[in-house]
Amino acid sequence: MQPTVSNKSLLKATIIALVISAIALVTIILPSEYNIDPTGIGEKLGLTVLSQSQTEENSETMTEQSSDTNAQSKVIEVTVPAGRGIEYKFDMEKYSKLKYEWMTDGQSLYFDLHGEPEGDTTGYFESYVIATNAEMKGSFTAPFAGSHGWYWKNNSDQDVAIQLIVEGEFEVIGLKQ
Template sequence: MQHTVSTKTLVKASITATIVAAIALVTFILPAEYNIDPTGIGQKLGLTTLAQANESDVVVSTNNADTNTSGSQEFKTIEVVVPAGRGVEYKFAMQQYAKMTYEWLTDGEALYFDLHGEPEGDTTGYFESYTIATSNEMKGSFTAPFAGSHGWYWKNKSDKPIAVQLLVKGEYQVIGLKQ
């Protein structure tokens, strides 16, 4: 005896599968992978701690503990590890017209990056991008157009962590990783 599946049954099964996948995405995958928990169920199940543990994969080391290097004439070396498939942001507090000289390079792989600044006290989410590109190195200097936080967002599109060596000098205070 042969069974044939009707189009109506296939449509119902497809719709049901899509609904189940959407529920799994919102309740399990987003909280566990990205610490996004719109329902609150991920926190109750302990899934958001998995995403937070992934965030701790980001490694930062500096060549000295002095975070107030305003006017420093020596380069400060900072190493940031950008986890596979993730993005990190590293920022500095700068006053309007403060200057910074910088150079950064990766351990080989190119990263998508956005050098940008956010005005001090702004609550709208506004930011101004100075450079957006994909590269494994960048060298230059800039003058902060406004008081606020300025720095880089690096996105690693590869399946391996990428180390960034950042050298900076100038008029700034280190904010560090922005989560």
């Protein structure tokens, strides 16, 4: 003989399942997926961190797709004379971003990617990358308003051509004498 389930017990089980799923929705799913945490439990359990990383990724994607009036792209050709160094700079606001790629005609150059704070008269600068290479690709966010760019030094006895490709929020200063 099989036990039969009454309508009353079926209704009771359905209500309990609905209450448990509502609690899971409010305390786990909303905080971790959508950063909505009405009870504060999601933050205490560390679940809101998951949604924040998704939100950051989504906002980065949306930023890349949006038409920002300050964002621009440029391809710049510069030549570093034999035995000399040059600086090429961009004026950038604090927290503005720059994606870059540069390559030489094959010759490695010493370089220093750095920034100088706006209005500073002490000669202070902050280096982001110092190396010797024939090419480099990357991005950075300006930690302060001011001029940011490269110093390239050519230790060879022949001129070296550089192609610099930049995309981001900047104003070209150009060669700095």
